[in-house]
Amino acid sequence: MTTPNLDDIRLFASVAEAGGFRSAAQDRNVSASSLSDAVRRLEGDLGVRLLNRTTRSVTPTEAGQRLLERLRPALAEISDALDGLAVRDGQPSGTLRLNVPTVVAHYILPPIIARFLAAHPGIRMEIIAEDTFLDVLAHGFDAGIRYEESIARDMIAIPIGPKYQRFAVAGSPAYLAAHGVPKHPRDLADHARIGHRFASGHLALWDFERGAKRFRIAPEGPLISSSHAIGMAAALAGLGLIASFAEYLQPEIDRGALVQVLSDWQEDFPGPSLYYHSRRHMPAPLRAFIDFVKAGG
Structure with missing residues (x-):
């Protein structure tokens, strides 16, 4: 086995992380062909295939994944x-x-x-x-x-941005006129609830708190999406209630396209933190x- 070049190693990692030669080339401002040459050179030096290449994707082989980790x-x-x-x-x-x-x-x-x-x-x-x-x-x-x-x-961890934030629940005026305004978190059982799913697969639950009383409710309705924009469009179209950060919903609330509900069940929570080792x-x-x-x- 030939001792590999450190630059080739770094370029291989860039391609694997980016999921393709073109994306990595744009990130590094180099040509895709030079990245391809570097990976081939590294594979030759190590005597093992590191990437599976198809017309649609580039993914690490088992050996490539172990090396990348x-x-x-x-x-x-x-x-x-x-x-x-x-x-x-x-x-x-x-x-x-x-x-x-x-x-x-x-x-x-x-x-x-x-x-x-x-x-x-x-x-x-x-x-x-x-x-x-x-x-x-x-x-x-x-x-x-x-x-x-x-x-x-x-x-x-050190705080960054606002010291406190809060969530909000809202629906369009048309939806609330047709289905009523919930007064208590238990009332949400009778409402369509537009959900958000994170890229990790985790479904965002709706938390409500007032004093010592706490409720956690799973969204259930016509839509669950990982896109905030799609969820917002559904809420504006009157398909159900939406829950999200107040910062995200506030512009639509301010212009009257959404109406906030259950605000007395939403308490402040600590804002985000910058964290490092x-x-x-x-x-x-x-x-x-x-x-x-x-x-x-």
Whole structure:
């Protein structure tokens, strides 16, 4: 077995993570053919096939998957070491990789990121918005943003964005006129409830709380979707009630297209947190972002 080239290893990981040569080529601003050559070279050096290639997809073989799982933390450490050394004109530079929920990407991060990048022109950010719970370090991210119930205990977490948020339940005026306005969570048994399913397969349940009384209700109705836009369209069309973050529903409530119900059963919950591992050698871009968030963003 020939000792493989480190650049070929990193390019293989990029293709496997991106799920294809074209996507990886766009991410790295190189040609797809150069990536293909690198993977073939690596497979030749190792004497094993690493990727299954079809006209529709590129997926790791069993050997490729084992190698990828071992490579992720090692490549992340290499990237961290290089980023930690990268300083330009006395300012941190390098790439900061974040994994965040879609609601945070839409409603919380945009102004924070704009201010941070304006203050740190040497830093480049890569932000992946998804609702799948994963090991951010193992997948090559420097840090993640999640809500407290899904943050591992061995992580350091600091608040980012609003200190508190809340959910809301709403329906169109036409739907409520036809089916009545629920006054208690138990009344939802008589209503169509539009559901949201996360990419992980988890179905979002509807939680209600008032004092010591708590209710958890599963959505049941004409639609369950992983798309917030599709769920919203169904609610606006009068197909049922929808439950989501208040930030998402508020514009439609403000213009009268939706009417909030059961607001007296919705209590505030803690906002999201930036979480990261307590590594001794923290990448300079991550340290700068942590300091920025702690200072109020």
